[in-house]
Structure formats: structure tokens, C-alpha cells
Amino acid sequence: MMYPLKFEVILKSILWGGSEICEFKNLSTKQDGIGESWEISQVKDNVSVIANGEYKGKSLTDLIHDKGAELLGKHVVDRFGDKFPLLIKFIDARDNLSIQVHPDDKLAKERHNSFGKTEMWYVISAQEGAGLYSGFSKQITPEEYVERVENNTIMDVLQFHPVKSGDVFFLPAGRVHAIGKGIFIAEIQQTSDITYRIYDYNRKDANGKGRELHTALAKDAIDYKMYSDLKTEYAPKCNEAVLLATCPYFTTNLLEINNKKTVKRDIADKDSFVIYICMGGTAIMTDNNGVKTELCQGETVLVPASIKFVELSSDTSVKLLECYIP
Numbered sequence: 447m448m449y450p451l452k453f454e455v456i457l458k459s460i461l462w463g464g465s466e467i468c469e470f471k472n473l474s475t476k477q478d479g480i481g482e483s484w485e486i487s488q489v490k491d492n493v494s495v496i497a498n499g500e501y502k503g504k505s506l507t508d509l510i511h512d513k514g515a516e517l518l519g520k521h522v523v524d525r526f527g528d529k530f531p532l533l534i535k536f537i538d539a540r541d542n543l544s545i546q547v548h549p550d551d552k553l554a555k556e557r558h559n560s561f562g563k564t565e566m567w568y569v570i571s572a573q574e575g576a577g578l579y580s581g582f583s584k585q586i587t588p589e590e591y592v593e594r595v596e597n598n599t600i601m602d603v604l605q606f607h608p609v610k611s612g613d614v615f616f617l618p619a620g621r622v623h624a625i626g627k628g629i630f631i632a633e634i635q636q637t638s639d640i641t642y643r644i645y646d647y648n649r650k651d652a653n654g655k656g657r658e659l660h661t662a663l664a665k666d667a668i669d670y671k672m673y674s675d676l677k678t679e680y681a682p683k684c685n686e687a688v689l690l691a692t693c694p695y696f697t698t699n700l701l702e703i704n705n706k707k708t709v710k711r712d713i714a715d716k717d718s719f720v721i722y723i724c725m726g727g728t729a730i731m732t733d734n735n736g737v738k739t740e741l742c743q744g745e746t747v748l749v750p751a752s753i754k755f756v757e758l759s760s761d762t763s764v765k766l767l768e769c770y771i772p
Contacts, residue, residue, distance in 0.1 A: 482536065
């Protein structure tokens with residue numbers, strides 16, 4: 447019998463990483479300099495391992511091979527075969543991340559035999575004055591892009607967005623973007639680790655060398671249009687799902703449960719696994735088989751497609767992201 451799955455955490459020590467992730471996830475190891483926590487991953491050399499129940503110690507890849515549609519959903523298997531289509535992360539930026547872009551499916555397949563990378567960000571917390579970059583502030587040409595990278599003026603044509611807790615940004619492949627320092631986010635993305643670095647603020651390492659830029663590769667991947675509504679607007683509601691993002695690769699809802707309410711969420715009608723990421727508080731998840739799973743702040747749970755429904759409740763209040771393949 448399938449049951450809601452938790453996974454061993456994959457922590458990434460990165461130069462720009464901070465101290466938020468271990469504290470947020472209440473890990474016994476309080477490491478500094480952790481830039482990312484990969485919550486669910488099938489990226490090569492970073493495959494998640496199940497941490498609870500009968501399948502504890504088994505890799506996500508092995509469970510997909512054994513359970514297939516029972517775990518993923520028939521329509522997910524039809525689309526993606528034995529590939530898990532999403533990568534779930536927490537990201538803590540103590541410094542500005544480089545300006546970057548990701549290729550779409552077509553370009554990523556041609557160049558890297560990989561999925562493209564469409565993603566979304568949910569801002570968990572942000573220091574006062576913190577912000578991020580998403581999209582252009584004016585429409586430019588590919589030729590102007592190359593010139594601006596070469597003469598260090600690319601930042602002059604990027605949109606800067608001040609952010610606060612609860613802000614949401616949807617980032618389709620091709621959109622130029624960067625997380626600014628002092629921001630802690632949850633990221634939902636296609637399973638891909640392909641990034642083209644456009645600009646890195648002329649930073650040098652201890653040997654006086656700058657990081658490699660992928661100017662030519664990025665040139666063909668960028669969407670050069672200027673958009674005016676890049677931040678997602680939504681109205682929070684208690685005890686019901688609020689849509690944050692939907693695209694061919696994922697649908698994400700926000701669930702805020704309080705006043706000791708119980709919210710029932712159907713799984714069977716989606717023909718997809720469903721992921722719950724806890725942004726705050728503690729939830730008790732009870733599935734149709736009566737299996738109870740505690741979901742605390744910083745934890746992520748994968749509910750197999752074969753489960754018919756889950757009921758989510760909290761003695762105080764809890765905030766969850768819910769994600770599945772449409």
C-alpha cells in the first residue's frame with residue numbers, strides 16, 4: 447500500500463548561502479553557508495531517498511521503476527516515462543545570485559538532452575529593502591543584449607521588484623531573472639539543472655577570476671519582450687485552495703488552514719502525485735487508508751497518485767503549498 451512519502455534532505459553548501467534553511471527546517475545540524483535544500487529531486491547524482499515507512503532507504507528512481515503510475519499517475523507516466531518531472535527546493539540567498547536564464551524544452555533537448563526549466567518562487571521571508579530581478583524594463587534586441595553584457599550595462603534594462611513574505615513570481619523558461627540578497631524562497635521547477643549565467647556583477651574569486659558567462663548560449667534562450675505584470679497577484683483565503691500558478695508543467699495552490707478546520711483534498715481526480723510543502727505551522731495529513739502523517743514547517747511530502755484523498759488539519763494554523771502535474 448502506498449503512503450505519503452518524506453525524503454532525506456539534500457543540503458547544498460554554496461558561497462552565497464546563508465543560515466535560514468537549517469533553522470527553518472529545524473535541523474539538528476545548524477550549518478551556515480547552505481544555499482539550497484533539495485526537497486524532492488531526481489537530478490543525476492542528487493536523487494532523493496525516502497526517509498519514512500516501508501520504503502525508507504529506497505531512492506525515488508527505484509520507487510518509480512517499481513510503482514510507476516501508482517506513484518506518479520498514468521497521465522504523468524505517459525508524458526514523462528520514468529522521469530520525475532519536478533524539482534522542489536528551498537533557496538537562501540545571503541548575497542545576490544547571478545543574472546541568469548534557462549532554456550525551454552526544445553532548446554534544452556537539442557543542446558543538453560534535458561528538460562527546459564520553467565519555475566516559480568514563493569517568498570518565505572525577505573529582509574527590509576530586499577528584492578529580485580525578473581524580466582526586462584524595456585524591450586531590447588539580441589544584439590543590444592550582447593553589447594550590454596560586454597559593457598556592463600545589462601542591469602540598466604532589468605526589472606527590479608522589492609519583495610516581502612508571501613510574494614509569488616512565475617518564471618517561464620526564457621525569462622531573465624535573479625534572486626537578490628536577503629531573500630529566502632521555496633522554488634518549484636521542472637527537473638533541470640541547466641542554467642545560463644548572463645552577468646555576475648564582475649565578482650572575482652580568491653584567484654582574481656570571474657565566473658564563466660554563457661553569453662552566446664543565453665542569446666538564443668532569452669525572451670526579449672517587456673512585460674508589465676511579472677509579479678503574481680492573489681487574494682489569500684482561509685481553509686480553501688488559492689491558485690498561485692498553473693502551466694503545462696505544474697499547478698501550485700496555497701492552502702492556509704486555521705481555527706482547527708479540516709480541509710479535504712482530492713487526489714484521485716488529478717491522476718497525478720501531489721506535493722505538499724509546509725511554509726509554517728504543523729499539519730496532520732490523514733489519507734483515505736487512515737495513514738496519518740505529520741507535516742511540520744520546512745517539510746515536504748509526496749502523496750502518491752494512488753491515494754484517493756487526504757484530509758489536512760491543524761490545531762493552530764498551517765500554511766502549505768500544494769503542487770501537482772495538470
